[in-house]
Amino acid sequence: MSSQGTCLPDDSMWQEFKLPELLFSDAIKQQHATIENEWDSLRRSACQTAAARALWKHAIHDPFAELLAGETYLRSLYEKIKNDRLNNAREISGVILAVRTLWFDTKLEAALNSFKSKESQLVLLGAGMDMRAYRLSCLRESDVFEIDFPEVLQKKTNILQAALDSSKDHQTTKVMAKSLTKVAADVRDDDWFKKLQMAGFVPQKNTVWILEGILYYLSHSQAMQVLKIIADSCALAHTVLLADFMNESSTTLSSSIFHFYSDWPDQLLPSLGFTHVALSQLGDPDAHFGLMNDPLSLFNKLRRLPRTVQTNPDDGTPCCRLYLVQASGSPKHTTS
Structure with missing residues (x-):
């Protein structure tokens, strides 16, 4: 684990929310559309975990987490994190x-x-x-x-x-x-x-x-x-x-x-x-x-x-x- 993982990031870290271009390729969008339409909550939990690993990248190095999580789960968790920071929550989502x-x-x-x-x-x-x-x-x-x-x-x-x-x-x-x-x-x-x-x-x-x-x-x-x-x-x-x-x-x-x-x-x-x-x-x-x-x-x-x-x-x-x-x-x- 890098030394960056030993402290909470400042607000600027959470403001840097930019989805990778690959996530919007037709091939990957099609894969995540199937997940949205066909998977149950148990299977979808895999994407939720990947989203947390992606958005807590200051502590976890998982370069493919964003692609595996998909836009829906990344945006959902990011909004929760942003609200937690705005409300000075003691526990940040994820x-x-x-x-x-x-x-x-x-x-x-x-x-x-x-x-x-x-x-x-x-x-x-x-x-x-x-x-x-x-x-x-x-x-x-x-x-x-x-x-x-x-x-x-x-x-x-x-x-x-x-x-x-x-x-x-x-x-x-x-x-x-x-x-x-x-x-x-x-x-x-x-x-x-x-x-x-x-x-x-x-x-x-x-x-x-x-x-x-x-x-x-x-x-x-x-x-x-x-x-x-x-x-x-x-x-x-x-x-x-x-x-x-x-x-x-x-x-x-x-x-x-x-x-x-x-x-x-x-x-x-x-x-x-x-x-x-x-x-x-x-x-x-x-x-x-x-x-x-x-x-x-x-x-x-x-x-x-x-x-x-x-x-x-x-x-x-x-x-x-x-x-x-x-x-x-x-x-x-x-x-x-």
């Missing part, structure tokens, strides 16, 4: 997604460095518009697998290809990882892990699993099945899980979209077989990146309240928390 991205990036690199063998695997469940395989140099020795709905994977491929066709710089879409394999599968189904193995995933190889912005869209049984499959891999190889969890109060933000929650993921994961679990909240020392320094922000207020408190005593609102969790296990620590 900051949660920015911090979440940086947390996953940082923990991923640390996990890869912890492996004794340089050769490793990264699995991105619900990869969406994720570009880590293209932008993170720490993946040079890693085989990356992106799992998502076939139409989401194809849409990202189409947008990147359209950008490549329209650009003179053919290095812009170069994969930085050792390899990148796209696996068309729905993690809500029983066969996603089989499809992953058929695509070349090796259960005996050290692996990092990233579940960013996906678990709470699943039902309880679906999420538990996914977590159990990953936990079982600890018996075969050094396995690191990086995931974000909503608490129960957070699911009330949209009861029709969010389903799975865990108020105590640091207790849940050991019960499944992980031997080392660390939990962070937004604003913690490893989860703010200079973007959440205001001690009176909502996130810092929540950190000071016991996790058992469900209602904020200041204003009676639900204590909506997002937990960033790292869990790991390896064969030598696995008990039968």
Whole structure:
């Protein structure tokens, strides 16, 4: 992360809103028109995440985030950010997604460095518009697998290809990882892990699993099945899980979209077989990146309240928390 990512930008940073010319090419406009007309809220969340990465570019280097987000989501988030700045809001829209991205990036690199063998695997469940395989140099020795709905994977491929066709710089879409394999599968189904193995995933190889912005869209049984499959891999190889969890109060933000929650993921994961679990909240020392320094922000207020408190005593609102969790296990620590 650059030194620019250690502080909030001034107002002039947010005023520099200029969409890239490529976004208005017929090929890319057509791709985003399909997203607008055919995708549901779960699939569209991939574009919303990309928009946050694009507009928080002072902290995150993701050169294709604008093209993958699309005009609709970029303009929508920019307007929210502009209003937040005008109203002197303590939390600027998109900051949660920015911090979440940086947390996953940082923990991923640390996990890869912890492996004794340089050769490793990264699995991105619900990869969406994720570009880590293209932008993170720490993946040079890693085989990356992106799992998502076939139409989401194809849409990202189409947008990147359209950008490549329209650009003179053919290095812009170069994969930085050792390899990148796209696996068309729905993690809500029983066969996603089989499809992953058929695509070349090796259960005996050290692996990092990233579940960013996906678990709470699943039902309880679906999420538990996914977590159990990953936990079982600890018996075969050094396995690191990086995931974000909503608490129960957070699911009330949209009861029709969010389903799975865990108020105590640091207790849940050991019960499944992980031997080392660390939990962070937004604003913690490893989860703010200079973007959440205001001690009176909502996130810092929540950190000071016991996790058992469900209602904020200041204003009676639900204590909506997002937990960033790292869990790991390896064969030598696995008990039968």
